[in-house]
Amino acid sequence: MKQSFFYGLVLTSIMSLSLIGCTKKNAGTTGAETQSSDDSILVGEVGSLTGPEATFGISTNKGIKLAFKEINDAGGINGKKLELITLDDQGKPEEAATAVTKLITQNKVSAILGEVASGRSLAMAPISQQNKVPMITPSSTNPKVTAVGDYIFRVCFIDPFQGTVMAKFAHDTLKAKKVAVLRDVKNDYSVGLADFFIETYKKLGGEIILDKSYSAGDIDFKSQLTAIRAKHPDAIFVPGYYTDVGLIARQARELGIKAPLLGGDGWDSPKLQEIGGKAVNGSYFSNHYSAEDKSPHVQSFIARFKAMNNEIPDGLAAMGYDAAMVLAASMKSAKSLSGPDIKEAIAAVRNYQGVTGNISIDADRNAIKSAVVLKVENGAFKYQTTINP
Amino acid sequence: MSGPIQISNRLGKFHSNWIWLVTGIFIWLISIFLTDQINPYYLNIILYSGINIILAVSLNLVNGFTGQFSMGHAGFMSVGAYASAFITTYFQAHHVDLFSNPLIGQSIFVGSLILGGLVSCAAGYLVGLPSLRLKGDYLAIVTLGFGEIIRVIFLNVDAVGGSRGMPGIPPLSNFGWIFSFVVLTVFVVERLIKSPQGRSFLSVREDEIAAEAMGVNITGAKVRAFVIGAFFAGVAGGLFAHQLQFINPVTFDFNRSFEIIIMVVLGGMGSISGSIVAAVFLTTLREALRPLQEITQVDLRMIIYSFLLIVLMLTRPNGLFGTKEIFDFLPGKKK
Numbered sequence: 001m002k003q004s005f006f007y008g009l010v011l012t013s014i015m016s017l018s019l020i021g022c023t024k025k026n027a028g029t030t031g032a033e034t035q036s037s038d039d040s041i042l043v044g045e046v047g048s049l050t051g052p053e054a055t056f057g058i059s060t061n062k063g064i065k066l067a068f069k070e071i072n073d074a075g076g077i078n079g080k081k082l083e084l085i086t087l088d089d090q091g092k093p094e095e096a097a098t099a100v101t102k103l104i105t106q107n108k109v110s111a112i113l114g115e116v117a118s119g120r121s122l123a124m125a126p127i128s129q130q131n132k133v134p135m136i137t138p139s140s141t142n143p144k145v146t147a148v149g150d151y152i153f154r155v156c157f158i159d160p161f162q163g164t165v166m167a168k169f170a171h172d173t174l175k176a177k178k179v180a181v182l183r184d185v186k187n188d189y190s191v192g193l194a195d196f197f198i199e200t201y202k203k204l205g206g207e208i209i210l211d212k213s214y215s216a217g218d219i220d221f222k223s224q225l226t227a228i229r230a231k232h233p234d235a236i237f238v239p240g241y242y243t244d245v246g247l248i249a250r251q252a253r254e255l256g257i258k259a260p261l262l263g264g265d266g267w268d269s270p271k272l273q274e275i276g277g278k279a280v281n282g283s284y285f286s287n288h289y290s291a292e293d294k295s296p297h298v299q300s301f302i303a304r305f306k307a308m309n310n311e312i313p314d315g316l317a318a319m320g321y322d323a324a325m326v327l328a329a330s331m332k333s334a335k336s337l338s339g340p341d342i343k344e345a346i347a348a349v350r351n352y353q354g355v356t357g358n359i360s361i362d363a364d365r366n367a368i369k370s371a372v373v374l375k376v377e378n379g380a381f382k383y384q385t386t387i388n389p
Numbered sequence: 390m391s392g393p394i395q396i397s398n399r400l401g402k403f404h405s406n407w408i409w410l411v412t413g414i415f416i417w418l419i420s421i422f423l424t425d426q427i428n429p430y431y432l433n434i435i436l437y438s439g440i441n442i443i444l445a446v447s448l449n450l451v452n453g454f455t456g457q458f459s460m461g462h463a464g465f466m467s468v469g470a471y472a473s474a475f476i477t478t479y480f481q482a483h484h485v486d487l488f489s490n491p492l493i494g495q496s497i498f499v500g501s502l503i504l505g506g507l508v509s510c511a512a513g514y515l516v517g518l519p520s521l522r523l524k525g526d527y528l529a530i531v532t533l534g535f536g537e538i539i540r541v542i543f544l545n546v547d548a549v550g551g552s553r554g555m556p557g558i559p560p561l562s563n564f565g566w567i568f569s570f571v572v573l574t575v576f577v578v579e580r581l582i583k584s585p586q587g588r589s590f591l592s593v594r595e596d597e598i599a600a601e602a603m604g605v606n607i608t609g610a611k612v613r614a615f616v617i618g619a620f621f622a623g624v625a626g627g628l629f630a631h632q633l634q635f636i637n638p639v640t641f642d643f644n645r646s647f648e649i650i651i652m653v654v655l656g657g658m659g660s661i662s663g664s665i666v667a668a669v670f671l672t673t674l675r676e677a678l679r680p681l682q683e684i685t686q687v688d689l690r691m692i693i694y695s696f697l698l699i700v701l702m703l704t705r706p707n708g709l710f711g712t713k714e715i716f717d718f719l720p721g722k723k724k
Contacts, residue, residue, distance in 0.1 A: 102430045122556045122635045144556050
């Protein structure tokens, strides 16, 4: 019973002490806080700098840093320098939420950049929304992220848009007349892509001759592929992930199907060719960006990035750069640097020429922008063309 | 026993029950009057500390007091998190008017937490009954496997978002509820290990054969400890879900189980106050090291964090308090 008394006492005193300590600290530091001063604007970034997805966070961070350096060298935002505070979230949603709370309430940032992964962005978005601090995610493609509220934006396209892109590519570039679809029914990414592909392709005057399905993890696709072979399609749209696509490509070639396979960014992995081998050669998929894009502004970005980091930027770095640039452009055109004004300015972004395409923000705060189409060729993904929405 | 001793015992019990109640009231007073004053960032850390205290203390019941090395605590946490989040999001989607009345909203929330805990209990019973006949490493492997199975199941259930996770969970967790459950957890575990039931847990830890010879149903004792631990893990999961407003299966992978185990081992296997101190310490440490990262631009947090753990384990191999409690170290206590 003495112990019980102690527990109660210890718990009570710990809590009261911690609370009093915190309130005091809070009151003491508000005056001296490092909030945006007269000559600088604070922007917060949350990224996975450590943890299993560290490469994503580090790439994005490099892109953002390059953007901030260029903006500041060019005179900043109406004379004010941009200052970046990067916090690590170790790839954990609750760390991302804590980090964004710190950025908003402690550092008083004007805007938030990040996160790469939808899982973390979804944990951060409610906090940004609640505090009316605009947040731009460079590459969270889950449609639910921007649905959280009107302060949440993205500079990448959402998943289903790639279906539209590939339909245009199949019709305009490949001149395919008849296309078969093989979709992963348990994956809403795949289903979304397939639906939008069919809708656009039919609108363009093409014919969908067959719509077959499989479930991720299946090993044998021969029955679906035999049915597809009987219809002689010009191309087959397989919007799955690289693991299944590799197997599907192998079995399609075994059955003598020569038509090219088409897909989305779920294919984007070196593993695609490890699994699919030569069978995936000659297939096409859509992606956000390609370092082989010959447009001058893309090549100039790559040169500048190489000068700073001594490596070729990947897609995440390019999107981090674009996110920071869109934010800076919006801050320049915003009436003031308050959250609501920056938000209005971001929502008004139209036809901004970014590295990853021309970015327009639509009514749902998603980016409408171009996508690139890549061709799989002997161990490399070759840039084919850029498709505008 | 003679009369006077019994009376003083009764008085003591009465007295010590009071302190729990007073703590509970105190928590709600803070929750109502003080939480608005605190910087949300600090409040966030305090709330996660609270959730971690529940997880660590409940795991200590299994790992520390009963001596069964479970590595599946994150699995139970996820069961509770998904169950309670599913209930509240359902009510929010279909009967949004219910939440406009705070009383009904809060009761739905607490009901969902308890239900999440009970579902977690059921999962604990299902896993525990066959696997607790195993010992040591084998039990650890089975519980680790269970945690992964649960995660993969949630990964494949569309109703809860699959791999995309579950966004839009109403933010119902607050200081009052989290710390009420902290107090409840500590109260239950503390009282339990002093009861005959708890004594049988301890006897299983010390020597299974001797315990069995004394008539203790060792599998029964293990399963009971497991189920009670699972209940509080489920409740903590529910609180976590309604604090973060978003859950996905990756959040509950085995790394989370290890985090909780580290708290228990660091605090001392079989020390409730040790678990509390370790949970608060480790949760705060990660954030306390943040300014360092901002200054150095290099993330040294995890290096320092791991280094501290190694130093602590080398200097205090049994954890901060071993099997003792914090007040055993205070002066005036008879050895």
